[in-house]
Amino acid sequence: MAKSKIIIIGAGASGMLAGIIAARNGAKVTIIEQKDRVGKKILATGNGRCNISNRKVSSDDYYYDSREKKLFIETILSQFTVEATIAFFHEIGIDIVEKEDGKLFPRADQATSVVSALLMELDKLKVDIVYQERVEKIEIASNFQIITNNKKYYCNKLIIAGGGCSSPVLGSDGSCFKLVEQLNHTTSKLFPSLVQLKTDYSYLKHLMGTKCNALVSLHSEDKEILKEEFGELLFTEYGISGPPVLQISRVAGDFLNRNLKVYIRIDLVNEYSYEQLEELLINRANRIPKRTMEQFLVGFINSKLIIPILKTSNIDIHKNVSDMTKQERKEILKNLKQLTMKVTGTMDFKNSQVTAGGVEISEIEHHTLESKLVKNMYFCGEIINVDGACGGYNLQWAWSTGFVAGNASS
Numbered sequence: 001m002a003k004s005k006i007i008i009i010g011a012g013a014s015g016m017l018a019g020i021i022a023a024r025n026g027a028k029v030t031i032i033e034q035k036d037r038v039g040k041k042i043l044a045t046g047n048g049r050c051n052i053s054n055r056k057v058s059s060d061d062y063y064y065d066s067r068e069k070k071l072f073i074e075t076i077l078s079q080f081t082v083e084a085t086i087a088f089f090h091e092i093g094i095d096i097v098e099k100e101d102g103k104l105f106p107r108a109d110q111a112t113s114v115v116s117a118l119l120m121e122l123d124k125l126k127v128d129i130v131y132q133e134r135v136e137k138i139e140i141a142s143n144f145q146i147i148t149n150n151k152k153y154y155c156n157k158l159i160i161a162g163g164g165c166s167s168p169v170l171g172s173d174g175s176c177f178k179l180v181e182q183l184n185h186t187t188s189k190l191f192p193s194l195v196q197l198k199t200d201y202s203y204l205k206h207l208m209g210t211k212c213n214a215l216v217s218l219h220s221e222d223k224e225i226l227k228e229e230f231g232e233l234l235f236t237e238y239g240i241s242g243p244p245v246l247q248i249s250r251v252a253g254d255f256l257n258r259n260l261k262v263y264i265r266i267d268l269v270n271e272y273s274y275e276q277l278e279e280l281l282i283n284r285a286n287r288i289p290k291r292t293m294e295q296f297l298v299g300f301i302n303s304k305l306i307i308p309i310l311k312t313s314n315i316d317i318h319k320n321v322s323d324m325t326k327q328e329r330k331e332i333l334k335n336l337k338q339l340t341m342k343v344t345g346t347m348d349f350k351n352s353q354v355t356a357g358g359v360e361i362s363e364i365e366h367h368t369l370e371s372k373l374v375k376n377m378y379f380c381g382e383i384i385n386v387d388g389a390c391g392g393y394n395l396q397w398a399w400s401t402g403f404v405a406g407n408a409s410s
């Protein structure tokens with residue numbers, strides 16, 4: 001049988017994996033990358049350490065709103081599992097170690113080592129990489145004609161691995177959505193995920209840069225808790241950031257897109273119940289009655305939080321602790337356990353780690369990732385309408401889909 005001649009658009013995580021698998025299967029592979037190097041985004045992952053996957057990966061770590069989508073995710077993940085991913089990287093020289101919450105990292109703790117190993121393997125397999133050319137049009141005749149800003153390329157199989165819209169400075173600028181829409185594919189609504197949230201809290205300027213551990217809950221207008229996460233919270237000039245905020249941002253973005261109101265509730269003293277905290281505040285007031293209210297919480301919470309909590313509780317910061325009323329104590333208690341602010345938006349794609357939305361899965365064959373609309377064209381990575389939580393899940397999606405598209409096309 002004649003060798004498949006495959007072009008892959010995008011040398012990110014999924015495109016490189018697809019290229020390796022297809023070339024191992026005997027295909028002649030060319031990858032076209034608009035940046036001057038491969039895997040730019042991988043270099044930024046896991047704060048430069050590359051959280052390559054997660055031991056606990058399952059379909060529930062991705063967002064799905066239908067049984068069909070859950071099944072689609074499972075079908076892909078089962079073809080290139082976490083174990084297979086570890087074995088693949090081991091084979092190309094990357095030893096993997098497990099850290100907290102099942103997170104997997106290269107033993108060297110360097111994302112550069114992952115990119116170097118993938119590049120060495122592509123080189124060994126004689127995969128051509130065209131750098132600094134941007135694919136601007138795809139034409140279909142008896143084969144595919146891939147038109148870049150510089151040249152025309154031909155192939156009989158095409159893999160679209162151009163990523164989403166997140167962190168465009170690293171290459172994924174959303175241009176591949178336009179390319180496939182010209183071929184009649186549908187892109188669902190795109191919005192930033194794993195991103196910081198903007199809130200309406202009045203004391204953000206005062207709190208900017210303050211970090212503290214907290215239970216952060218997202219709730220709807222009727223007070224239903226939509227998602228909650230514990231971790232290090234960071235107050236910023238525009239709102240809140242930090243790992244728990246990124247994790248809940250997907251649900252917040254989804255609600256805001258549907259014009260639904262969402263609120264953040266921060267529990268700054270999660271280790272205490274309401275009753276325990278009440279007792280603790282009474283005790284504290286009895287111990288230091290001559291202090292001012294401004295001094296009351298010194299040594300109990302981060303000092304930057306004291307004025308905002310007291311002002312939100314409508315308390316005169318100059319009065320003595322002994323003059324605090326029961327109602328005022330209850331207000332402080334409420335704001336320590338349930339500091340509430342309205343979410344006014346998310347930060348944009350520039351700041352986000354992943355793109356929610358993408359090419360509709362109903363237009364993609366579940367077992368092969370081949371387009372149902374354009375024969376011999378395949379998708380892999382973030383361009384597909386699947387996104388996961390923070391913790392190695394999005395790279396696992398890139399590896400698994402890269403494997404499936406590379407294998408099925410060759």
Ligand SMILES: Cc1cc2nc3c(=O)[nH]c(=O)nc-3n(C[C@H](O)[C@H](O)[C@H](O)COP(=O)(O)OP(=O)(O)OC[C@H]3O[C@@H](n4cnc5c(N)ncnc54)[C@H](O)[C@@H]3O)c2cc1C
Nearest residue numbers: 010012013014034045046051135163171381382392394395
């Ligand atoms: C700061 C940051 C940290 C992250 N940390 C983690 C983490 O620790 N763990 C994790 O699992 N996930 C993490 N992610 C998410 C993860 O990196 C991505 O989901 C994954 O890299 C997507 O892979 P991809 O191959 O689909 O796309 P990308 O890696 O975005 O690659 C797409 C490539 O296609 C190229 N391209 C696009 N359009 C064209 C065109 N028209 N012509 C030519 N080339 C084109 C781009 O230049 C780019 O190189 C992080 C993301 C960011 C931004």
